Amino acid sequence: MSKSDIQYSLPKIVTRDEWFADRKALLEEEKKATRLLDKLRAKRRRLPMVKIEKNYTFEGPNGTVSLPDLFEGRQQLLVHHFMWFDEPDTFCHGCSLEADQNYNDAFFAEMDSHDVTIAAVARAPFNRIQQEKSGKGWNFPFYSSQGTDFNYDFQATLHQARNTEFNYHSNAITDLFDGYEGDLPARSVFLKDGNTVYHAYSAYTRGLGFLATHYNYLDLTPYGRQESWEDSPEGWPQKPAYG
Numbered sequence: 001m002s003k004s005d006i007q008y009s010l011p012k013i014v015t016r017d018e019w020f021a022d023r024k025a026l027l028e029e030e031k032k033a034t035r036l037l038d039k040l041r042a043k044r045r046r047l048p049m050v051k052i053e054k055n056y057t058f059e060g061p062n063g064t065v066s067l068p069d070l071f072e073g074r075q076q077l078l079v080h081h082f083m084w085f086d087e088p089d090t091f092c093h094g095c096s097l098e099a100d101q102n103y104n105d106a107f108f109a110e111m112d113s114h115d116v117t118i119a120a121v122a123r124a125p126f127n128r129i130q131q132e133k134s135g136k137g138w139n140f141p142f143y144s145s146q147g148t149d150f151n152y153d154f155q156a157t158l159h160q161a162r163n164t165e166f167n168y169h170s171n172a173i174t175d176l177f178d179g180y181e182g183d184l185p186a187r188s189v190f191l192k193d194g195n196t197v198y199h200a201y202s203a204y205t206r207g208l209g210f211l212a213t214h215y216n217y218l219d220l221t222p223y224g225r226q227e228s229w230e231d232s233p234e235g236w237p238q239k240p241a242y243g
Helices: 016-045 093-102 105-113 126-136 205-211 213-218
Strands: 057-060 063-066 076-081 116-122 142-144 186-193 196-204
Touching (some): 076 093, 093 126, 093 213, 105 116, 126 142, 186 205, 205 213
Parallel strands (some): 076 116, 116 142
Antiparallel strands (some): 057 063, 076 186, 186 196
């Protein structure tokens, strides 16, 4: 059976005038959400920072490098904590999809113009990262943090015995995933002033949905992302997230 043979429920069918009235009402709600997001982003720009005291090291194409090295001479650094699964020795499909969608020359040129470096970091062995980059045709900065505390300290990897460095994250992140051990969808943002690096921001899971281009497109469609957590009418296609 092909997808075109599957019959799902349909939204209510109305006249053009009725649709326009409902669309205008929804537009007002969308504008409220946009203004609320603007206020949230303004607060994010005013969030205090924490000085990084630990000397983190990473393995890259030129050998061992430090956290300041990842900035590549720019002042701001956004780290994509690229999810890695030891079993079955693979990278996250969602992280890979985002890299395929966004990480191109035009994107990095725009980030560069705003003094931002984007770098991926994974717990995977560096030779495995190189293998993945070669197979995918990726050319963005991608480092290994294998054997270090980096992912654990910033709560991108949860492990009961190791999430101890930044306890201000623990109640907000670790407690939400009680018993879970492994990588989470995560981003961390750093700012460098001279030789000093500060941790400015981190976000996880649903807090990063807006970065996935395909989700933004799907959110415009009648059936949405088609994931089981969504509030959709009965009869809409749905499946488990990442299913």
